Amino acid sequence: SPEVAGEAAIDFPYAQFKTSIPEARWDLNTQKIVMTKAPDVPLEDSYFYTTRKDLDSLSFNATKAEYDIQTQQLKVSGIPYITVADARITPENNEVLILENAKIGQLKNTTIVMDTLNGYHRLTDGVVNVISRKEFSGYATYQYVNAVNDTFAIKMTDFHLEPITEQTKNKRNRGVATMQTVGNGAVTEQNNIRVAPRIFYKGDMTMYATKPALQLKGFVKLDLKKIKDYKTWLLYTQSGDEKEIYLDFDNAITEEGRKPDAGLHFAEDNDLYITFVFDKKDPADDDFFLPAGSLFYQEETKEFRIEDRAKSTGEKLSGKVFAYNEDKQEVRFEGPVNFFEGTKDFKVTASALGSGNLETDAIKMNSFIMVDMNAPATVYQLMAASIMDVIKNEGVKEEGLGDQTELLYKIADIVGERVVKDYEQRSLQGYVPLATVQGLQKPLVLSNVNLKWSQERKSFYSEGLLGLSHLGRNDLNAGMEGFLEIGKSEDGAPVFHLFIKASPDSWFYFGVEDNRLMIHSSLPALNDFVSKKTNASKAKVGELVYIPGTIDETLSWINKFRLTYYGLEAPYDLSSGSTEAKKKEEKKKEEDDGF
DSSP states (O other): SSSSTOOOOOETTTTTTOOSSSSSEEEETEEEEEOOOOTTTTTTGSSEOOOGGGGTOEEEEEEEEEEEETTTTTEEEOOOOEEEEEEEOOOOGGGGEEEEEGBBOOOOEEEEEEEETTTOEEEEEEEEEEEEEEEEEEEEEEEEEEETTEEEEEEEEEEEEESSSSSOOOOOTOOOOOOEEEOOOOOOOOOOOEEEEEEEEEEEEEEEOSSSSSEEEEEEEEEOOTTOOOOEEEEEESHHHHOOOOOOOGGGGGGSSSSSOOEEEEEETTEEEEEEESSSTTTTOOEOOOOOEEEEEEEEEEEEEOHHHHHHSSSSSSOEEEEEETTTTTEEEEEESSSSSSSSSSEEEEEEEEEEETTTTEEEEEEEEHHHHHHHHHHHHHHHHHHHHHHHHHHSSSSOOHHHHHHHHHHHHOHHHHHHHHHHHHHHHOOOOOGGGOOOSSSSEEEEEEEEEETTTTEEEEEEEEEEEEEEEEEEEEEEEEEEEEEEEESSEEEEEEEEEEEEEEEEEEETTTEEEEESSSHHHHHHHHHHHHHHHHOOOTTTTEEEEHHHHHHHHHHIIIIIIIOOOOOOOOTTOOOOOHHHHHHHHHHHHTO
């Protein structure tokens, strides 16, 4: 026994180890020295350390040991762990075999915890060679835990030291480690590793001892079960400590090096279809809606999403939303939409909150639509004066803007975050006409229109009242009877038909096809003006030609619209319909007549 407790008094020159273990017994018959530590002796007073210089004073605590003089092997047991660099290695059965010149036999079925300060990572089934106090090699199994606590076994190899780049700036702190253990792993598509719910991963997985999360550099793929032979892998790197997967979709690149597709698109035959991180029918197909933001999966709603994260947390009003529920085969979209390529004489700017179904091709949306037609300003002025007169005299309800929250989302991506926030704040104090909002001053603005997609006609058509916000600077804010059709011709040219009726004496029709704008209304003055000012004879090639229409042409389009989209065969009566004032008058007359 050592004279001083805790002093390494016993030396094994052949093994190049010393120990402070409290008691050693030499059995001359078996030629073995058996060493033990009594239960009441502190573990720190029972240690082994190597005297071999290139092992850099490797040491560990132990409760028992046995030295075989004949074989000159030192077997040490009761080892809680061996600290190598920033890792704690626990050998199988808590024992190691030390051979000549301090050579430690290969450790199998080891457990490795690193780093020693935080214990971020735990590896099992390790096969380890201890090289020195600062170095070990081998491989082990890492239990990778994803965002929803699913566990996957990853083989980690190539353990080595690398400099810690995120160093403290406090130079006085001499105890700060400068190196860390790094291990490398890799998984293939066949491993079916999910880094997040419904998101597969393949590629490299690097473990840094001082970082809680594995660093990923590879590819992710959505777990889409209903897409046949789905193989779209997206380049993905993760260097942060978060486990959730948020992929920057705006800059996403597929494994083949191209931008992935997602959104709503027009096929060559103007068929509208949906994609969500799978290929368009043709790369050249026009886009109706394109998402932007981060791609992720939300477990609560069972949706894949491409969304502005600041918007999803309520920090912003602007930003796009595109969500896909594969179980229901439904998408939700929010943001700017593009019906067709506009021209300098005719342009439609729109945004929408909509939904679609991949199986039924049913697509519908609530829309905000700004129409900029190269028609004389007088047309809009006469139209505005007539409608405002109806509103004033007939008591039309102020319901043109629709739901306030939806309105804010619809205009946010048109006017920008600063402007929409300013409008929101002003609206809290009272009604604010949209005509006063920067970026919304257009000749004709429809603020609340419900549109449906007709797969048969390959066009959008309105249902219900049309919410008319303003005409130029003239605020209206009224929900009115009317019909709207928006589509494209076979060559991609705009097709746009709009009929608005404020009253039987105040209705208006605009029809755009083949680069011609037909205008007709219930106002003789407006019709006369268009007839006199038409540019049909002097328009240059490519310019929008505006021409007068007729009541027959107006009714022909209305009746065709009602039959095609509503299945109504009865001819439309322009003189029918009653305003709020007329309804009240009729109700009073009924009461007076005793009904």
